[in-house]
């Protein structure tokens with residue numbers, strides 16, 4: 094049966110050239126997508142799998158997650174090719190794309206894809222793995238949009254991610270982005286096989302999540318009257334910025350992301366970056382205020398008081414509500430950029446330091462150690478609910494508990510130090526993976542993309558054992574100067590393609606020239622989806638022509 098079908102297609106190809114039996118032209122894509130799968134084999138002279146209106150996407154009956162994934166694939170196929178295919182549970186027969194879970198695949202996010210003219214079989218170790226497989230199928234389709242039939246090249250893919258943690262941060266504190274737009278961002282992450290959305294929810298310039306026990310956080314803290322017009326400027330724009338997410342809206346984001354196998358990690362940044370909370374509840378600060386939600390950026394000196402028992406209670410209460418909303422194993426509590434100016438002069442902070450017997454030691458002031466105590470107390474609340482604390486690398490300035498996971502942002506060395514201290518570590522250095530970094534945004538074209546692409550998250554100075562502590566990498570968008578979706582996407586794209594390849598693909602398979610060739614199709618997908626990308630990358634193709 095199989096050989097007859099193949100022969101029939103071969104005859105079609107012979108008689109009509111690129112025209113299929115339906116009379117429509119056929120175009121074929123490539124299995125060499127972004128991120129590049131670990132193993133790809135395309136059989137050049139074999140007939141492709143042509144997607145027609147009679148094609149079915151099939152899943153195992155009773156598996157809701159696979160059913161949803163099958164429907165996603167049908168919608169992707171429609172988007173790319175214009176062809177409306179059916180979704181069904183009958184997996185037998187030809188002209189089908191069959192999705193199934195195969196527990197014999199060793200890697201929990203691993204999948205195997207086999208394409209021939211008669212059938213496409215996608216097997217994943219888990220439903221999440223099948224989801225990564227359908228991303229590959231989507232990106233392997235030519236964007237024919239009804240002008241021709243789309244086909245997948247015959248061949249095989251065997252794939253799995255290099256890192257289990259593939260993250261992306263969006264700061265909604267400096268500028269607010271709507272629930273609908275965050276869903277679009279989540280779709281962008283899904284396209285790049287990213288599995289963690291790090292949602293930076295609180296800042297000096299705005300508190301964005303409803304906390305029922307502390308209503309003033311959003312009544313007062315989610316609003317600022319204006320914003321500085323440029324770095325170092327003395328001018329303010331007079332334009333208010335406000336907005337927050339209700340707990341129900343946050344749960345909706347969690348659900349939307351989970352359907353795309355993305356975990357939302359909430360961040361409540363403490364004890365620094367808390368001015369919006371202090372403006373809402375001045376008694377939580379060392380001086381008692383008055384405070385105002387920040388209208389300029391940078392590292393501000395007013396932080397949560399480290400010696401006031403009310404502050405610790407506040408942090409614990411907030412996190413209890415946060416853990417009710419977010420099922421994520423990781424809960425991020427910041428810990429970055431907390432100046433100790435106020436703590437040094439605060440009676441309550443100094444009394445707490447004496448009570449705890451904290452002493453300055455080489456490399457760690459007694460105030461640093463008060464922060465470590467504070468974070469440690471908060472971590473207990475997180476651990477009590479079976480969750481894990483995540484913090485920025487400044488938590489290493491004290492002696493964080495062995496169970497803290499560190500997000501290394503200040504430098505490449507911070508990641509090395511964290512891994513050497515045996516902390517699970519996520520690599521996100523400001524100079525490579527902050528896609529909103531103004532200095533890097535001055536880079537254009539291939540230089541801009543190459544800066545991310547050529548970054549290797551696992552330093553070669555680490556021992557084999559220390560390397561195991563690097564659990565992944567993350568890209569970040571901080572929104573001081575990102576007010577709208579155009580700028581957001583311009584900063585994300587196309588560098589998120591480079592990011593996802595360092596998160597997913599084994600480094601020995603990486604090659605910038607080859608990546609740029611594959612990026613052409615990814616840019617076309619961005620255009621199709623209406624994503625704004627940094628147009629200067631087009632120069633790479635104009636020069637190559």
Ligand code: ACM
Pocket residue numbers: 429430485502
């Ligand atoms: C940070 O960029 N302050 C984590």
Ligand code: ZN
Pocket residue numbers: 378379397398399400401435436439440441442
């Ligand atoms: Zn204090």
